[in-house]
Amino acid sequence: MRWLAIALMLWAAPLWAVEPNEMLDDPALEERAREISQLVRCPVCQNESIDESHATVARDLRVIIRERLVAGDTDQQVLDYLSARFGEFVLLTPPRDGANLILWLAAPAMFLVALGIGWAAIQRKPKAADEGLSQDEQAELDKILNS
Structure with missing residues (x-):
């Protein structure tokens, strides 16, 4: 030891x-x-x-x-x-005023913007229809499976 x-x-x-x-x-x-x-x-x-x-x-x-x-x-x-x-x-930690304020706030602001863009992209994504296949699609599928 x-x-x-x-x-x-x-x-x-x-x-x-x-x-x-x-x-x-x-x-x-x-x-x-x-x-x-x-x-x-x-x-x-x-x-x-x-x-x-x-x-x-x-x-x-x-x-x-x-x-x-x-x-x-x-x-x-x-x-x-x-x-x-x-x-x-x-200074290892520059003061949080003046021009430095931009540097201190830039990262959190960009993070919030990225969250907003991600949320908007998810909201615009078309939802998958739960209705199933249309009659034409079902007929085509049956034709493919039976041949």
Whole structure:
């Protein structure tokens, strides 16, 4: 069981991108820095937060976040600073206002449109008649079966 725990810890070690020399002495500030770092996209990796990334740019951003927190900025002020300096792309979850509102609403709107189109297509589909065969069709079928 110990070997499994050690193997899992070694396997997960690369996930800890924050280097010891980056960490703050104050545990509360360090926790805030880690939370903010999980909200910021790595410009190199693009699908990882800077908290997970080993890229040099991610390290620089983590240092900037810690410097801003030590200077007394709130979490939102740090995020606003990063957005102003690097653009909204740096945020893993962009704000839901302005032009971004279109992106947030486009997928649900297209889903509702697709549901509407599907419902309309089902409603237009002709229903199968339950009357059976006409007399001409029955006569033709009998002729085919008897030959």
